[in-house]
Amino acid sequence: xxxxxxxxxxxxxxxxxxxxxxxxxxxxxxxxxxxxxxxxxxxxxxxxxxxxxxxxxxxxxxxxxxxxxxxxxxxxxxxxxxxxxxxxxxxxxxxxxxxxxxxxxxxxxxxxxxxxxxxxxxxxxxxxxxxxxxxxxxxxxxxxxxxxxxxxxxxxxxxxxxxxxxxxxxxxxxxxxxxxxxxxxxxxxxxxxxxxxxxxxxxxxxxxxxxxxxxxxxxxxxxxxxxxxxxxxxxxxxxxxxxxxxxxxxxxxxxxxxxxxxxxxxxxxxxxxxxxxxxxxxxxxxxxxxxxxxxxxxxxxxxxxxxxxxxxxxxxxxxxxxxxxxxxxxxxxxxxxxxxxxxxxxxxxxxxxxx
Amino acid sequence: xxxxxxxxxxxxxxxxxxxxxxxxxxxxxxxxxxxxxxxxxxxxxxxxxxxxxxxxxxxxxxxxxxxxxxxxxxxxxxxxxxxxxxxxxxxxxxxxxxxxxxxxxxxxxxxxxxxxxxxxxxxxxxxxxxxxxxxxxxxxxxxxxxxxxxxxxxxxxxxxxxxxxxxxxxxxxxxxxxxxxxxxxxxxxxxxxxxxxxxxxxxxxxxxxxxxxxxxxxxxxxxxxxxxxxxxxxxxxxxxxxxxxxxxxxxxxxxxxxxxxxxxxxxxxxxxxxxxxxxxxxxxxxxxxxxxxxxxxxxxxxxxxxxxxxxxxxxxxxxxxxxxxxxx
Numbered sequence: 001x002x003x004x005x006x007x008x009x010x011x012x013x014x015x016x017x018x019x020x021x022x023x024x025x026x027x028x029x030x031x032x033x034x035x036x037x038x039x040x041x042x043x044x045x046x047x048x049x050x051x052x053x054x055x056x057x058x059x060x061x062x063x064x065x066x067x068x069x070x071x072x073x074x075x076x077x078x079x080x081x082x083x084x085x086x087x088x089x090x091x092x093x094x095x096x097x098x099x100x101x102x103x104x105x106x107x108x109x110x111x112x113x114x115x116x117x118x119x120x121x122x123x124x125x126x127x128x129x130x131x132x133x134x135x136x137x138x139x140x141x142x143x144x145x146x147x148x149x150x151x152x153x154x155x156x157x158x159x160x161x162x163x164x165x166x167x168x169x170x171x172x173x174x175x176x177x178x179x180x181x182x183x184x185x186x187x188x189x190x191x192x193x194x195x196x197x198x199x200x201x202x203x204x205x206x207x208x209x210x211x212x213x214x215x216x217x218x219x220x221x222x223x224x225x226x227x228x229x230x231x232x233x234x235x236x237x238x239x240x241x242x243x244x245x246x247x248x249x250x251x252x253x254x255x256x257x258x259x260x261x262x263x264x265x266x267x268x269x270x271x272x273x274x275x276x277x278x279x280x281x282x283x284x285x286x287x288x289x290x291x292x293x294x295x296x297x298x299x300x301x302x303x304x305x306x307x308x309x310x311x312x313x314x315x316x317x318x319x320x321x322x323x324x325x326x327x328x329x330x331x332x333x334x335x336x337x338x339x340x341x342x343x344x345x346x347x348x349x350x351x352x353x354x355x
Numbered sequence: 356x357x358x359x360x361x362x363x364x365x366x367x368x369x370x371x372x373x374x375x376x377x378x379x380x381x382x383x384x385x386x387x388x389x390x391x392x393x394x395x396x397x398x399x400x401x402x403x404x405x406x407x408x409x410x411x412x413x414x415x416x417x418x419x420x421x422x423x424x425x426x427x428x429x430x431x432x433x434x435x436x437x438x439x440x441x442x443x444x445x446x447x448x449x450x451x452x453x454x455x456x457x458x459x460x461x462x463x464x465x466x467x468x469x470x471x472x473x474x475x476x477x478x479x480x481x482x483x484x485x486x487x488x489x490x491x492x493x494x495x496x497x498x499x500x501x502x503x504x505x506x507x508x509x510x511x512x513x514x515x516x517x518x519x520x521x522x523x524x525x526x527x528x529x530x531x532x533x534x535x536x537x538x539x540x541x542x543x544x545x546x547x548x549x550x551x552x553x554x555x556x557x558x559x560x561x562x563x564x565x566x567x568x569x570x571x572x573x574x575x576x577x578x579x580x581x582x583x584x585x586x587x588x589x590x591x592x593x594x595x596x597x598x599x600x601x602x603x604x605x606x607x608x609x610x611x612x613x614x615x616x617x618x619x620x621x622x623x624x625x626x627x628x629x630x631x632x633x634x635x636x637x638x639x640x641x642x643x644x645x646x647x648x649x650x651x652x653x654x655x656x657x658x659x660x661x662x663x664x665x666x667x668x669x670x671x672x673x674x675x676x677x678x679x680x681x682x683x
Contacts, residue, residue, distance in 0.1 A: 080540040081511075189627055190399065219398045219567050224611045224623040246540050249570075249615040276615065290545035293614045294570040296593035299392070299577065302552055305545040309510050 023102055028066035028340070030269045030348045035068035036106055036240045037092060037208055042066070043100030044084075044091050048314065059313045061087040063264040064101065071207065072234065074241040076251035076272060078287065079261035082310045085244045088261070089210040092242060093126040094118055106207070124154045127201040131213035133193035137185040143169075143196055144181030150204055168199040171236075172229060191222035195229065202233055209233075212244045227253050248276060249291050260284045263311050263321040266340065270347030280349040282306075283322045320352065328353060358429055359386040360561055361410070361529060366423035366433075368409050375632045376419060379405040381585040383423075384664075389528070392555065392562040394576035394593075396569055396608070400628045402585040403565045404454060407531045409433075410563070411451050412440055427529070446473060450527035454534045454565075457514035460506040466492075467502025470521050491524040492517070494557075495550060512543035516550065523558060531563045536571070548574045569612050573597060578673050581605045584629050584639040587664070591675030601667055601677040603644045638662050638680065646681060656680050 025031040025040050032038075041064045047056040061084040069075045077085045090096045092103065094110055103111040110122055130136040137146055147165045156164065169177035172195040185193055194214060201209055211230060215223040231254055234241055245251050251258065251272070258275050260268040260283065268281040279285045286306040292298055306325040311317055317324055323333040330352060338350045368380040379402045387393050397403045408414045410425060412433070425433040432444055453459075461469055470491070471484035479487070489499040495516040506514060515535065522530055532551070536544040552575065554560060564575050572579060579596040581588045581604060589602035600606045607624040626643040629635050641647045641657040657680055665682040669675040 080542060191627075220569065221398050221567075221608055221611045221624055223613065224621045227613075228621075228623070249613040252613060252615060253621060286542065288615065290541045291615050292545075292548075292570045292574050293616050294573045294597055294609070294612060296573055296576075296597045298573045299552070299575055299593070302549045303545045303574070305542055305549065307546075309512060309543070 023104060025066065029342070030340075030346070031066050031068045032070065033068070033104075035070040037069040037242075038104040039068070039092060039101065040066050040104075041101040042088070042091060042098050042103060044087055044096055045099045057314050060084075060264045060316065061313055062091060062098075065261070065264075065266050066101075067259055067266065067269065069208065069240045069242055071240050072238040073257070074234065074243050074255045076243045076245060076248075076255035076258045077261060078245055078248055078251060078258060080246055080287075080310050082263070082313065083261040084264040084313070085246075085261050086212055089128070089212050089242055089244050093128060093208070093210055094122065095128075124150075124204045125206050126208045126210070127204065127206045128210045128212060129194070129197050129201045129214045132217050133190055133197050134185075134217070136197055137193055139185055141184075142181065143174075143183050143185070143188075146185075146196060147181075147200055147203055150200065154204060164203060168203045171202070171233070172196070172199045174199070190218050191225060194218060194222075194226055198226070198229060198233065202237065202239075205237055206239065208240045208242070210242045210244065213246070214243075215250055216245065216247065223250060224253075230254060247291065248288060249293075252276065260287065263316050264313055265321060265350065267322065267351070268347070268349040269340070270344075274344065274347055278344075280343045280347060280354065281322075281351050282326045282328055282353070284349075286325075320350070359426075360389040360391075360428060361387040362424075362426040363387075363410070364424040364426075366406070366409055366425065367420060368405055368414060368418060368422075369420040370415065371417050371419035372632070377631045378585050378634065379631060380409060381634075383582075383585075383587050385580055385587065385590055387529075387561060387563070389561055390559060392564060392575050392577045394564045394566060394572035394579045395582060396566060396572055396579060397582035398567060398628050400584075400631065401582040402631070403567075403582050404533055405585075406582070407451060407453075407533050407563065407565055410531060411445055411449055412437070413445075413451075442477075446527065447525050448527055449529045449531065450522040450525065451531040452518050452522045452533060452535050455538065456518045457511065457538075460514060460517065462506050464505075465502065466504055466506065466509075466517055470502065470517070470524065474524070487524055488520070491520040494523065494554070495520045510543075511539055512546060515539060515543075515547055519547075519550070519554070523554060523560070526558065527560070529561045529563065531565070533565045534567070535564075537566075544571070551575060569597075569608055570614070581608065584634055585631055586639060587676075587678060588640065589675075589677045589679075590664075591667070591669060591677075592671040592673040594670045595667075595673070595675045598670065601675070601682060602640075602679045603646050603681070604640050605677075607643075607645075638678070653680065 025033045044062040045058040045060050049056050079085045091098050098111050148161050151161045166177040169180055174180045174195055215226050255272045258272045262283050268284045279288055289304050308325045319335050320333040320338050323329040332352050338352045340348045340350045341354050342348050343354050364384050366380055366383045370377040395403045424431055467488055470488040474484040488502055492501050497516050536547050566572050576593050578592050580590040583604050588604045600609050610622040624643055635642050637658045637660055647653050647657045662678045662680045664676040664678045667675040
């Protein structure tokens with residue numbers, strides 16, 4: 001796994017290849033250390049200063065999360081806003097520098113690499129599709145240029161670029177491509193814009209794509225099209241996906257594994273179908289119960305929901321962070337933080353109910 | 356037979372744009388009984404928000420035609436003098452929670468002041484208005500002292516509760532909810548839906564609930580109207596619409612909806628919503644319709660003549676109508 005890393009590594013100061021061999025993930029048995037992306041006890045704390053001389057406060061957006069994503073596989077990360085799922089996604093592709101823990105990409109340590117080193121090999125191999133296609137595309141740039149720009153940055157020769165732009169447009173079914181290259185984002189519908197964003201994310205043939213709520217701003221009727229497209233992209237290029245969403249029902253058609261986050265922590269991890277069918281953690285149960293399926297009988301009864309809202313990450317509750325909203329909260333939950341335990345083969349959860 | 360609370364007849368609303376006349380609403384008719392919840396479902400650009408604006412008469416300035424009739428409690432309100440509509444109907448009898456209105460709260464004014472502004476303007480003493488605002492906040496499950504807070508001190512779910520409190524403060528009969536949960540998390544959304552169910556029973560409200568999500572619509576809807584390109588494609592009771600959707604567009608919407616608990620193959624409707632400036636001739640859905648594509652006998656009919664609303668046999672008391680030539 002380190003061969004490629006050693007071969008291209010031009011930076012003698014990089015500790016990359018070595019770190020991977022030694023990374024010990026035995027405390028997180030759901031992590032497969034030989035995956036494309038491995039995060040171990042990953043931590044991202046934002047520091048906030050209230051005044052110039054005051055001590056900084058830490059907002060613990062990602063607090064000791066361990067997970068892995070293999071090639072050709074999708075991991076769904078699900079949680080409410082403020083659970084740290086977006087921060088996690090951005091940290092995994094190093095838009096943010098982790099403040100603790102290990103981050104391994106293709107056998108090389110990228111947790112502490114600086115930008116110039118990342119640009120040499122890492123940047124072209126990862127990419128992201130943002131939530132809002134209305135603000136993630138530059139309004140003054142034509143679709144052609146939006147797609148060409150990453151090729152220019154990564155030194156693809158001029159003669160080759162247009163051909164690749166056309167091919168990328170065809171792959172996301174914006175055909176015929178010559179109709180679209182000279183258009184501007186405002187001339188396209190939401191679904192078409194998100195296709196452009198997907199084309200941009202895939203044009204350098206990356207190995208890992210973070211899809212941050214790619215369909216939540218779109219009409220329900222368009223969502224399936226976009227999800228189908230992402231699946232096709234994955235099959236064609238064997239891409240690893242991190243699919244971030246707050247709505248498990250859209251993840252269903254796309255995901256192999258699921259990680260549930262609450263207040264910066266992983267609370268449940270396992271194969272998607274198994275977790276959704278029989279959720280172990282009370283938070284996962286609440287999250288699933290909150291999603292309506294179309295049924296005219298729904299209107300006749302109130303839906304069971306956990307009261308309250310996710311906590312402030314600068315000052316999270318003691319013990320289990322979900323305990324103030326949890327219907328099963330015990331004394332122990334208020335005092336001690338629950339570890340991740342295996343409740344069924346492959347399904348891990350952090351809850352004292354299973355200890 | 357009892358008189359419907361709201362009776363919309365052949366409502367049309369056109370906008371003047373630089374590219375031509377945009378027919379945002381083109382002949383929409385339906386009735387709504389008191390206490391009923393009608394969900395209006397459609398894609399972006401189907402005219403569902405315009406319908407809300409037409410009923411409350413708050414359309415944009417570039418409107419070029421408003422036509423048809425809207426009877427509210429038996430009285431025509433669409434062509435009533437604006438002054439009288441403002442004093443007697445808008446907000447007092449028909450209130451609205453506009454789309455994304457929680458983001459429209461003024462950041463530098465306290466919640467209380469924003470809530471009482473319309474009351475004070477209509478002559479209610481300030482102290483009395485403030486008490487009404489507090490009562491209203493309490494009825495949506497917020498503490499009374501929220502009146503003294505600023506919007507940035509509240510979470511998204513709380514802000515949404517505030518705008519709902521503003522809408523029910525004057526005890527309206529009809530409340531129009533335009534995508535009331537679209538920017539919220541699933542759990543906050545479920546909380547708001549529970550609140551709306553509870554308010555409806557307690558305050559005897561009639562709702563028009565606008566959404567693009569059929570699964571969410573089933574949380575509240577007694578009946579469902581599906582809009583497509585400025586027209587009603589189908590309307591009927593929830594039992595009919597979810598159990599036996601008739602219009603090909605409704606069927607397409609149902610098939611494209613991700614569900615969590617049931618296993619089904621997802622399908623989607625190919626193509627895009629047509630331009631409302633130059634809509635397709637005949638049935639506006641025919642370029643995307645699978646029946647039209649398959650059945651040669653429909654050529655020359657669907658792409659030439661506009662289908663009227665055909666009556667179908669309903670399960671329940673509410674009429675089931677579908678504007679589709681398959682049912683002639």
